Amino acid sequence: MRLKLSWRLLALVMLVATLCSSVIFDTAQAQRRRRPQRAVICGDPTAPCKYGDNSRPFDLPFHIPPRAVVFETQPFYAVILQSVRMRDYDDCDTFVPEDSRLAAQALFPNRKVFASRCAIPGDVYYLNVSEKAQFMAVYAGETMAEAQRVLMRVRATNRYPGANIRRMRASFMGT
Structure with missing residues (x-):
């Protein structure tokens, strides 16, 4: 009787240990799978973007996979050149104006000057910026030191007296 109990107890302990390790392994695998991919930004408008460019002229270009629903870039720095307050959140x-963006782009030919617009499904939008304003900014790189030089x-x-550095991400919201 004692021997049968020992084998049953050992079998039960082995089963519990196997289940626990399986759950831990599956959880670790699931966490690895859920880690979001970050898109690489094409910050120099004079250089070819090896990831393609499916953006509008005023967007900061980055590669968006064909079936992306929500996709974000790696964090980056931008120098906010100008911002305008919106009347309300839905004020599109x-x-x-695009002519202001083009004039700024001429001043910084090797750094993309981009501007925000209404966040509509299928468009690029920006994170870590005010929801009550639209802005125009110049891409300032991945480090604070580079952003300070920009x-x-x-x-x-002497054209943008209120210019300031902002760390942000660009994102794509599919339909």
């Missing part, structure tokens, strides 16, 4: 008529170049133009 207020934004920095800010100094912006200030040297």
Whole structure:
């Protein structure tokens, strides 16, 4: 009787151990699978973007996979050149005009000048910025040191007195 109980107990312990390790392994695998991919930004408009460019002229270009629903870039720095307050969250008529963006792009030919618009499904939008304003910014790189150099170049133009550095991400919201 004692021997049968020992074998049953051992079998039960082995079964519980197997189940526990399976759950832990499956959880670790699921967490690895859920880690979001981050898109690489094409921050220099004069260089070919090896990831393709499916953006509008005022968007910061980055690769968006064909069946993406929500896709984000890696964090980056931008120098906000200008912002305009919206009347309300759904105000799609207020934004920095395209001719202003093009004039700024001429000042910084090797850095993409981009602007926000209404966040509509299928469009690029930006994270870590005010929801009450639209903005125009110049891509300032992946490090604070690079962003500070870009800010100094912006200030040297004397055209954007309120220019400031912002760490943000671009995102795509599919339909």
